[in-house]
Amino acid sequence: MYHVIAIILVMALMAIMSGVGVLYIKPDSHHRSQVATGAAAGFSGLLQGAKAFRANAGRAPATLAETGEGIGFLPPSFKGLSWSLSSARLCLSGMVSEAAWEGLSEASDGLPSGYAVGTACDGTGSKPAAWPAFVAASAPI
16 A cells, blocks of 8 residues: 555656746746747737727727727736837837747737837837847737
8 A cells, every 4th residue: 555655646746847847947038938828818909909999989999998998808918028109009018038038920820910029119120139129029919
């Protein structure tokens, strides 16, 4: 009986250690996927909010708060990135690591064709050479 319990405990420890090992070997992959998921969800929600606001008010939203009115909330800032609205573009920007840049680039799947990742909220700029760096992902509303 003690052998069965010992085997179960060893198996549980191995499962825990293998998960920790993956994070230890590739810690940026977890961060990258969190940024990609958060950015895709935030952009999708806010772009739907802008569309709903435009349908209800008959004009494009002028502020981030008006964009959030269309869906009833504003997505929170996360991982060093914050939301803004300028020049009719929804922008997610901040001082981040290279893994966050890659996550923002991955977020483009399922987003409209004007989505761009750069160093400015207008979608311009190329991948920085040194990290952390200021980056911005944006999409037209």
